[in-house]
Amino acid sequence: MIGEVAEKSGFAVHTLRYYEKIGLLPQPDRDPGGRRSYDRDILVWLEFLGRLKDFGMPIRDRVLYAKMRAEGDQTITARRALLSTYREELANHIASLTETLGVLDDKIAIYDQVATAKNGSRK
Amino acid sequence: MIGEVAEKSGFAVHTLRYYEKIGLLPQPDRDPGGRRSYDRDILVWLEFLGRLKDFGMPIRDRVLYAKMRAEGDQTITARRALLSTYREELANHIASLTETLGVLDDKIAIYDQVATAKNGSRK
DNA sequence: GCTTGACCTAAAGTGCACTCTAACAAGTAG
DNA sequence: CTACTTGTTAGAGTGCACTTTAGGTCAAGC
Numbered sequence: 001m002i003g004e005v006a007e008k009s010g011f012a013v014h015t016l017r018y019y020e021k022i023g024l025l026p027q028p029d030r031d032p033g034g035r036r037s038y039d040r041d042i043l044v045w046l047e048f049l050g051r052l053k054d055f056g057m058p059i060r061d062r063v064l065y066a067k068m069r070a071e072g073d074q075t076i077t078a079r080r081a082l083l084s085t086y087r088e089e090l091a092n093h094i095a096s097l098t099e100t101l102g103v104l105d106d107k108i109a110i111y112d113q114v115a116t117a118k119n120g121s122r123k
Numbered sequence: 124m125i126g127e128v129a130e131k132s133g134f135a136v137h138t139l140r141y142y143e144k145i146g147l148l149p150q151p152d153r154d155p156g157g158r159r160s161y162d163r164d165i166l167v168w169l170e171f172l173g174r175l176k177d178f179g180m181p182i183r184d185r186v187l188y189a190k191m192r193a194e195g196d197q198t199i200t201a202r203r204a205l206l207s208t209y210r211e212e213l214a215n216h217i218a219s220l221t222e223t224l225g226v227l228d229d230k231i232a233i234y235d236q237v238a239t240a241k242n243g244s245r246k
Numbered sequence: 247g248c249t250t251g252a253c254c255t256a257a258a259g260t261g262c263a264c265t266c267t268a269a270c271a272a273g274t275a276g
Numbered sequence: 277c278t279a280c281t282t283g284t285t286a287g288a289g290t291g292c293a294c295t296t297t298a299g300g301t302c303a304a305g306c
Contacts, residue, residue, distance in 0.1 A: 001283090002282085002283070003281095003282065003283080012264085012265075013282095013283090014264075014265055014266075015263090015264065015265080017284090017285090018263085018264065018265085033271080033272055033273075033283075033284090034271085034272085034283080034284065035272090035282085035283055035284080036283085036284095048226070051223045051226060053263095054219065054220070054223065055220055055223055058262080058263095059262075059263065059264090060262095073237070073241075076234050076237055076238060077234075077238070079234065080231055080234040080235070080238075083227055083230055083231055083234075084231060086227070087224065087227045087228065087231065090220060090223065090224055090227065091224060093220070094217060094220050094221060094224065096177065097177070097178055097213060097216070097217050097220070098217060100174045100177065100178055100213065101210065101213055101214060101217065103171070103174060104206055104209070104210045104213065105210065107206055108203055108206055108207060108210065111199050111200075111202065111203040111206075112203070114196070114199055115199060115200070115203075118196075124253090125252090125253070125254095126252065126253080135294085135295080136252090136253085137294075137295060137296075138293090138294065138295085140254090140255090141293085141294065141295085156253080156254090156301080156302055156303075157253085157254065157301080157302085158252085158253055158254075158302090159253085159254095176293095181292080181293095182292075182293060182294090183292095247306105248305105248306090249304105249305090249306085250303105250304090250305085250306105251302105251303095251304095252301105252302090252303095253300105253301080253302080253303100254299100254300075254301065254302095255298100255299090255300080255301105256297105256298095256299100257296100257297085257298090258295100258296080258297075258298095259294105259295075259296065259297080260293105260294085260295070260296080261292100261293100261294095261295100262291100262292090262293100263290105263291100263292100264289105264290085264291095265288100265289080265290070265291100266287105266288080266289065266290085267286105267287085267288075267289085268285100268286095268287095268288100269284100269285090269286105270283100270284075270285085271282100271283080271284070271285105272281100272282085272283075272284095273280105273281085273282085273283095274279100274280085274281080274282100275278100275279090275280085275281100276277105276278090276279090276280105
């Protein structure tokens with residue numbers, strides 16, 4: 001089962017076991033042979049974890065979030081606060097990346113101009 | 124002088140020497156005491172390097188780019204190609220981060236709803 | 247003349263986030 | 277029965293990008 005979840009989620013088998021060990025994933029049920037048998041919704045959770053990772057939330061905060069989630073409703077305020085902080089950070093980051101995209105486009109345009117000028121002078 | 128560049132660029136003194144060692148920065152002139160004396164335009168270059176770093180270009184490709192830049196105009200086509208590749212990657216990344224921003228906003232909205240529902244039921 | 251502080255080098259160390267290894271068990275196909 | 281696949285564990289190893297250490301030099305101020 002872990003291989004299937006790995007394939008569907010895009011995380012390596014090793015990574016899933018590692019995530020479980022550090023508390024990012026709940027302890028799954030085991031089949032009679034001791035193998036991990038996951039709920040279907042593990043994929044939704046992994047997809048969300050992947051997003052948190054992608055925008056740069058460090059693993060210790062992902063673990064913190066996962067542990068609060070496991071504790072239930074009493075942690076909702078804290079979870080909201082944590083996500084809000086990262087939401088602001090992400091918004092700023094997107095703004096800065098968008099600026100960078102413009103800088104790259106300008107650079108590329110300049111390279112094209114230089115190339116054109118060279119062709120022109122060679123003629 | 125390195126301290127001044129560090130302060131203005133936001134990179135640590137140690138990092139500047141490290142960047143020089145791996146070829147991200149040109150060998151600067153030295154004063155009679157052997158200290159680095161930078162051109163003003165080093166700050167422009169560092170700002171650009173910072174952008175390349177921020178959006179995730181690995182250091183080896185930053186080094187590659189820096190080396191091509193030092194070789195002059197004959198590398199313009201290759202430099203354009205390198206930047207173009209990362210430009211596409213960056214555009215995709217921004218799109219995905221923007222999606223994640225929406226997911227975070229939805230989550231936060233749901234947390235607020237849960238909180239409101241609790242207040243309501245307590246009343 | 248001595249202290250302070252910024253600078254120098256080469257090399258070792260750090261933290262993050264995995265990633266792999268070794269050695270083993272159990273179920274499945276031929 | 278044997279080979280193959282997929283799984284299990286604890287713990288060591290990896291790659292990236294710095295970051296710190298150790299052991300110095302040098303110029304300016306008191």
